[in-house]
Amino acid sequence: MGFVAQGLQGLQRAVLPMIAVAYGMRDESFGLFAALGLGLVIAAVGGGLAYLNWRRLTYTVGETDIRVESGILSRAARSVPFERIQDVSLEQTLLPRLFGLVQVRFETGAGGKDELSLRYLSEEEGERLRDVVRARKDGADAENSAVAAESADAETTVEEPARVLFAMDLRRLLTFGMFEFSLAVVAVVGGALQTFGDFLPFDIWELEEWQRVFAGPFGQLESLGRTARIMGGILGVVSLLAVGVATGVVRTVLRDWGFLLERTAKGFRRRRGLLTRTDVVMPVHRVQAVRIGTGLVRGRFGWHALSFVSLAQDSGSSNHVVAPFGQMDELRPIIAEAGFEPPPEDLVWQRGAANARIDSAVASAVLLAPVAIAAILLGRPWLALLPVAAAVFLGLRQAYLWRFERHALSPAQLFVGSGWLVPKLSIASRVKLQSVEISQHILGRWRGYATLHLGLAGGTLSIGGIPVPRAEELRSAVLSSIARTDFSELGQ
Numbered sequence: 001m002g003f004v005a006q007g008l009q010g011l012q013r014a015v016l017p018m019i020a021v022a023y024g025m026r027d028e029s030f031g032l033f034a035a036l037g038l039g040l041v042i043a044a045v046g047g048g049l050a051y052l053n054w055r056r057l058t059y060t061v062g063e064t065d066i067r068v069e070s071g072i073l074s075r076a077a078r079s080v081p082f083e084r085i086q087d088v089s090l091e092q093t094l095l096p097r098l099f100g101l102v103q104v105r106f107e108t109g110a111g112g113k114d115e116l117s118l119r120y121l122s123e124e125e126g127e128r129l130r131d132v133v134r135a136r137k138d139g140a141d142a143e144n145s146a147v148a149a150e151s152a153d154a155e156t157t158v159e160e161p162a163r164v165l166f167a168m169d170l171r172r173l174l175t176f177g178m179f180e181f182s183l184a185v186v187a188v189v190g191g192a193l194q195t196f197g198d199f200l201p202f203d204i205w206e207l208e209e210w211q212r213v214f215a216g217p218f219g220q221l222e223s224l225g226r227t228a229r230i231m232g233g234i235l236g237v238v239s240l241l242a243v244g245v246a247t248g249v250v251r252t253v254l255r256d257w258g259f260l261l262e263r264t265a266k267g268f269r270r271r272r273g274l275l276t277r278t279d280v281v282m283p284v285h286r287v288q289a290v291r292i293g294t295g296l297v298r299g300r301f302g303w304h305a306l307s308f309v310s311l312a313q314d315s316g317s318s319n320h321v322v323a324p325f326g327q328m329d330e331l332r333p334i335i336a337e338a339g340f341e342p343p344p345e346d347l348v349w350q351r352g353a354a355n356a357r358i359d360s361a362v363a364s365a366v367l368l369a370p371v372a373i374a375a376i377l378l379g380r381p382w383l384a385l386l387p388v389a390a391a392v393f394l395g396l397r398q399a400y401l402w403r404f405e406r407h408a409l410s411p412a413q414l415f416v417g418s419g420w421l422v423p424k425l426s427i428a429s430r431v432k433l434q435s436v437e438i439s440q441h442i443l444g445r446w447r448g449y450a451t452l453h454l455g456l457a458g459g460t461l462s463i464g465g466i467p468v469p470r471a472e473e474l475r476s477a478v479l480s481s482i483a484r485t486d487f488s489e490l491g492q
Contacts, residue, residue, distance in 0.1 A: 017042065059118055061132055066106065068116060080116050082137040084108045087286070087310070088130040090123075090279040097277055102126040106133070130281070134266065162262040162269065165334050166323045173256060176325035177249030179298045183240070184247055261322050263337055268308070270322060282320055286310050287338045288457050289428040292331065296421045306331045308338060309426075309459035340427050343415050349406045353449040356465030357402045361395035407463050409477055414454070416463055428454065428461055430481035438471045454478070 022035040052072045060067045066085075069077045090102045101120035108116070121129065168176070257274035267283035289309040298304075306323040323331055328342075335342055368387035375383035401420055408415040414433070416426045435455030444450055452471045454461040463474070 088133050090126050092277040094275045096120050162264045165263050166261040168259040177252035178245055180248030180252045181244045182247045183244045282310050288432050290335055290340050291426050293424045302327050347408050349408045351406050352465035353467045355447050356449045357398040359443055361398040364394040365391040430478050433478055436475040436478050
């Protein structure tokens with residue numbers, strides 16, 4: 001059924017050509033039939049190519065790699081060693097999901113064209129293939145892997161039942177969506193009107209046309225007085241806010257419908273999505289760090305998001321969202337399952353160098369100074385107030401951000417907090433950091449502060465604008481933790 005799903009998906013590519021033909025031949029009596037005929041031709045060709053691709057696509061799971069051969073006229077064979085595969089995930093868009101099919105993604109960490117995927121396999125075959133590849137990558141016994149490869153029903157070990165760590169019901173999902181305010185739909189509608197504006201009876205970008213269309217309603221509103229006009233403006237703002245909230249709710253429901261995070265014998269398993277269903281398993285030992293984030297409004301209500309920084313990728317990002325909308329009491333058990341601990345109450349936090357913030361504010365003022373000078377020379381001194389006000393605002397912003405940019409070191413972990421409007425807290429294991437680098441620009445060398453860059457597999461972590469002695473202290477502490485760790489004893 002895989003080629004059937006691919007063929008049906010090909011119908012989507014026929015929609016725009018059909019619309020174009022129908023519009024271009026709207027004055028012809030057979031215009032609609034021409035558009036339908038074009039759609040049938042595109043669907044037939046797409047379906048045929050999908051069938052040939054399906055017939056010519058083969059994959060083989062070897063002892064050291066997975067080999068995929070594809071191509072109709074010219075054949076291409078690609079082998080990816082298991083050691084390069086960071087993760088295997090399953091994805092279902094709407095049509096394949098109706099047929100019980102999945103797309104298997106082998107993520108190598110390189111991104112782009114270097115990634116490997118197979119579509120479409122049955123759900124059972126996709127899960128079996130994921131288990132086999134992971135078992136061989138993690139050094140499982142070759143005999144057990146061969147048995148698993150021969151039969152999807154073969155069970156070589158007794159696994160513990162999955163434990164639900166986090167889930168979102170409909171009420172939680174709708175609440176989350178209300179905080180995901182977005183006006184993206186306005187941009188989409190604007191783009192659609194720009195593309196298909198010729199179908200409308202007037203030019204939507206001409207102000208006079210809109211005044212003519214709304215002459216009646218606006219004339220009635222004008223006759224009701226100032227209060228009615230104010231109420232009309234308020235109604236317009238409320239309508240815009242309603243559109244933003246509705247867009248956030250719809251987007252959240254489509255992305256996180258049926259969100260479920262489980263702890264299985266293989267690691268953390270996360271499933272979510274309404275139209276596109278994803279099934280990702282994250283082995284515990286591949287979690288390099290955790291990130292806790294919130295927003296200016298949702299933080300007031302105690303809502304936070306939890307992400308894992310993993311060796312694998314998740315939709316183009318190394319951050320796996322494992323609890324997008326939860327209270328801290330719900331997040332703490334998940335953090336503990338990953339082998340991390342939230343910051344204790346008595347943790348001593350450190351802030352960056354004050355002169356680093358001062359330098360940033362001064363640099364902003366210097367960049368805005370030519371604008372103010374030019375306004376004065378042009379005889380518009382009142383315009384000079386704008387860059388001056390901007391410089392003052394940026395200076396106050398740097399002073400305010402200094403309160404939120406902080407870091408701390410515990411015997412096992414490094415904590416980095418940042419952000420005012422969107423606060424974030426990163427928690428990294430000291431022994432999982434791969435490198436430590438201190439960098440300074442010219443002004444930093446003169447003023448005595450630096451940026452500490454921490455190598456983190458699957459992500460980035462840095463502490464900016466800290467005194468050089470503090471940067472050297474952190475580097476020594478992290479390197480000493482790595483040096484005294486016997487990595488052969490760590491879980492694989």
